[in-house]
Amino acid sequence: MSIEFLIATAIGALTWAGIYLSLRGRTFPVVLGIAMLSYAINLFLFAIGRLKVGAPPIFSEDAATYTDPLPQALVLTAIVISFGMTALIVVLALRSFLETGTDQVDGESDPAIDPLEGDHEEWIARRNAHSLDMIGETRA
């Protein structure tokens, strides 16, 4: 199998998984989906400079051919940005879960999956206390 086939398949599979996951209703799969999509993009950007095996990107005395260095610089930028964005959205999803008591992206809790018992605010208070406990345990 050629390397082009492998890379193209990998990009396709990652994109498929990314689209499926980012269309889910809860924040965690969505975050994963966006991460998958950004992996797919990184591979894609890398491949747009054409795939050359064993060729240096910038300068080498004994190089017969070079690979395109620009896509590699683009991938680096894209990785940095998507990494920061993933961190931000994870924190934000957690915060919004703790404040609203649901991790549905639309912010409306689904009684079938959200363990809501009794008063909503009481549940949030319990939830917050529980997470504080968990932080305390890991620190101890």
Add this chain to the structure above:
Amino acid sequence: MSLSVSANLAASLIAAPIMVPSLAGTLSLIFRRRRRALAAGISIVSSLLQLAIAALLLARALHSPPTPYAMGNWPAPFGIVLVLDQLAAWMLLLTAIVGLAVASHAALTGLDRKGWNFHPIFQFQLLGLNGAFLTGDLFNLFVFFEVLLIASYGLILHGQGARRLTSGVQYIVVNLTGSTLFLIALGILYGVTGTLNMADMAQRGAALVPGDRGLFEAGGLLLIAVFALKAALLPLHLWLPRAYSSAAPAVAALFAIMTKVGAYSIIRTAPLIFGDEAGAILLPAALGTIALGFLGMLAARGLRDMAAFGLIGSTGTLLVAIALFDADGLSAALYYLPHTTIAAAMLFLTVDLVVRWRGMEGDAIVPTPRFAGSALLAFLFLTAGVALAGLPPLSGFLGKLLILDATIATPLAPWIWGTILVTSLLAVVALARAGSTVFWKHDASPPRPEGREAPNLAEALPALFLLAALVALTVLAGPATRLTRSTAAQVLDTPLTLHAVLGEPAPGDAR
């Protein structure tokens, strides 16, 4: 020696709209905790400075062809260039006006006290906007888009609260997906043409073999889809109403310009990639956007929702004019663009004042007891409404007239005229109903107990400043339309830009 230094400085002024907010943002980050007033002062001074710089740059761009500024002295197409032309300078001026109004509104109303980082994030937002308007490189455009988006994530969450968090998550997910598509489009375009410089890409795109042409256009369409997402064009508008109506209204006022970044990018890239047939896909979507936006205004139950839908509708009107991609349409669009941005920003600032001065009803369109300052607010709401709906005497009327005039020869003219005129009527009805309910109807219950302080009328100054800008745009309509006409001619004159940015026509494709 001193002559060359001053010449260098004058050339470097092109980079100033990026340098000034980045320095001001960093400085106000240092002072934000200990000396809050100083941080706010830095932010406002920086906004004033940007206004002055933008005016200087516009004056310079009027008398010269597009001027490239090579970052790090690497010439295009190898290095990244900033390109100053009339369109970029026009957008910079608009950004500076709205930025100044919003920064001072935030400082006056104490919005910047609801979190530590308002002013630093605000300056970085301006940095991203200015950079996106100046850059001549497609990947650099992506980077500046990310800068302004990251700052906007901070601003949209400013003040917090459960509703803001939920809609913030949605806003970020939508925009991250948009950025992903942007990168795919960039990848395809680079893979086909081997360049990221916009001018160089236009040149190489025109010289492509037919086999590559399809891929090139697919990349271009994907790019336009991303910009349409930012501009909230019809099928991609769903994120906007909720995000803008749950953000702090002053922040939403600044975001009025974010939809215009999408419109601006379409103006910039579509003719480069598609040549003459750029607009055919945009027009039906833009017409639908107008209808949806102004119908949404009619259905809104709060003033903030109403302003958000008004923003969608007026951006749709703008895109109708852009979709023509001829000199008349573009010059009408460039006259209407600052008008609609300023009008929407003014409406959002007014709504913020209503929320602050009125008490517990917030922005709901319901009658309330009389409240102090309602006369001034009613005046502001009336003028912002007149401007947004496009009634005389303000510039919205002239802008819509120019757009209608520019579309008269197109085959779709009946549809365009029908949509714009009927939706203007819808907007008038919606605004009149909301305004008379909020400001004229008073429920019979006795006035509020006198516990509340009288509102600080100075808080209305930024909104009045925007009104003054609208009046200026109306009074100076003659010079302004001459300017937009020459700007439109410059934007559509691709060979001129190519020559200015790349110097000599580049040798054949290296790939």
